[in-house]
Amino acid sequence: MNSDKMNLNKMNPDKTALILIGYQNDYFADDGILHTVIQSDAKAVLANTLELLQALADSKLTIISTPILFTDDYRELDQPVGILKTIKDVGAFKRSSHGGETIAELKPFADKIIEVPGKRGLNAFAQTDLDEVLKAHEIEHVVLAGVVTSICIDSTGRAAHERGFSVHVLNDVTCGRTNMEQSFYCENIFPLYADVLDHRALIKAIL
Numbered sequence: 001m002n003s004d005k006m007n008l009n010k011m012n013p014d015k016t017a018l019i020l021i022g023y024q025n026d027y028f029a030d031d032g033i034l035h036t037v038i039q040s041d042a043k044a045v046l047a048n049t050l051e052l053l054q055a056l057a058d059s060k061l062t063i064i065s066t067p068i069l070f071t072d073d074y075r076e077l078d079q080p081v082g083i084l085k086t087i088k089d090v091g092a093f094k095r096s097s098h099g100g101e102t103i104a105e106l107k108p109f110a111d112k113i114i115e116v117p118g119k120r121g122l123n124a125f126a127q128t129d130l131d132e133v134l135k136a137h138e139i140e141h142v143v144l145a146g147v148v149t150s151i152c153i154d155s156t157g158r159a160a161h162e163r164g165f166s167v168h169v170l171n172d173v174t175c176g177r178t179n180m181e182q183s184f185y186c187e188n189i190f191p192l193y194a195d196v197l198d199h200r201a202l203i204k205a206i207l
Contacts, residue, residue, distance in 0.1 A: 011168075011205045017062040017139045020113070021124055021146030021153060023049070023106055024067055026092045026099035027175075033092040033099050038147050038175040041182065046105060048173045049145060052199040053109045059206055062137050064114045066124040067102060068152075069095045076120045083151055084121065122155040131163060143168045143202060144194075149176035149185050157194055167194035170202060 026032040028042055035042065053063070070076055072095070074088045087093055093100045106113065118128035125131055134142070142165040144153050153174050160167045169190045176182030190196050197205075 011141050011202075013056075013060040013206045015139055016141040016143060016206065017064055017134055017137065018052075018056070018143045018145060019124060019130075019156065020049075020063065020065045020106075021144065021156060022068065022148065023065060023103050023146055024093065024099065025101050025103055026097075027147050028103045028105075029099070033090050034087075037177055041175040041179070045147075045173055045175045046103075048170075048199045050105060052145070052170075052173060052203065053106075053112075055203045056206055057109060057112055061206055062114065062134075062139060063109070063112050064116055064130070064133065065102065065106070066116050066119045066128065066130060066156075067100070068093050068119045068121075069100050069117070070120060072096060083148075122152050123159045124152065124156040125159040125163070134165070139165065141166045141168060143170060145170050145173040145199075147175040149174045150181050154185065154189065157190065161193040168202070169194050169196050170199050171196050172198045 026034050027038060028046055029035060038045075070087070070093055077084055077088055080088055114133065116124075116128050116130050116133055120127055142160040144157055144167070146153065153169065157167050157169060169186065171182075171186040174182070176185060186196050
């Protein structure tokens with residue numbers, strides 16, 4: 001606990017980036033194709049996200065969104081497996097669809113959010129300029145929010161850690177497929193390479 005507090009005390013907003021993953025209609029909208037995957041936690045996570053963004057909108061925190069998008073024929077995916085196969089099979093996250101769009105709730109913060117395109121897999125660093133954007137802003141601390149905890153959040157967190165960033169995962173602003181999965185990752189997996197905190201603790205650390 002003491003080491004967590006020490007790390008948080010060093011979080012200069014100039015050196016910190018909040019990474020928003022998966023804030024798209026196919027996850028968060030009631031009619032989203034994959035909404036049922038996170039339905040039990042989606043409303044609470046969205047409410048906490050908006051509270052966090054509202055509180056930090058005027059800070060020097062860097063906020064980045066990394067949407068996942070595909071062409072209508074999913075030609076970017078070559079023999080996909082697992083969640084990527086599911087995305088293709090159900091027709092989610094098409095670039096031309098309502099489901100692929102960023103949720104309307106984030107529009108009031110659009111001027112503050114840097115969108116980094118190109119994500120087509122689990123890791124937000126792969127095939128995107130995320131690493132370059134973070135380095136250009138001289139970021140040291142990466143804070144993760146969004147979905148899905150066991151997939152994109154974990155993959156991106158590990159990649160950030162391997163690149164030398166100090167990683168922080170928001171336990172009440174991330175969604176697992178089940179409550180059990182969420183608890184397991186926050187209590188047993190993320191602490192192996194990251195600090196785990198809630199959004200109000202982050203607000204206190206930044207402001």
